[in-house]
Amino acid sequence: MSDANCIFCRIVAGEIPATVVARNEHALAFRDLHPQAPSHLLVIPVRHVDSLASADNTAELGAVLSLAAEVARAEGLAEAGYRVVTNIGGDGGQTVQHLHFHVLGGRQMHWPPG
DSSP: OOOTTTTHHHHTTTSSSSOEEEEEESSSEEOOOOOOSSSSEEEESHHHOOGGGGGOOHHHHHHHHHHHHHHHHHOOOTTOOOOEEOOTTTOOOOOOSSSSSSEEEOOOOOOOOO
């Protein structure tokens, strides 16, 4: 099920262009339009899920995270390391109400993140 007003659902449907790098049955990975690292990919479920707080399908979550690891390897990030982040709700910094994981790498990640 999709949300007609959701930008990520529209990307999944092909209505909005994106630089897609990988896809599986449950997930889609594409380049972030405003990268915060040399490699910055977004990995989303193809089905609309508001956030991790409302995710209820463990097979789907597993497929999304598996694709995140796959694209990190394809980007050459696995050996040096990378970060996978999801934001939940307003205080968590979520700006698009569709579950998404940021895969960031290609530079030293600092802690705390923000």
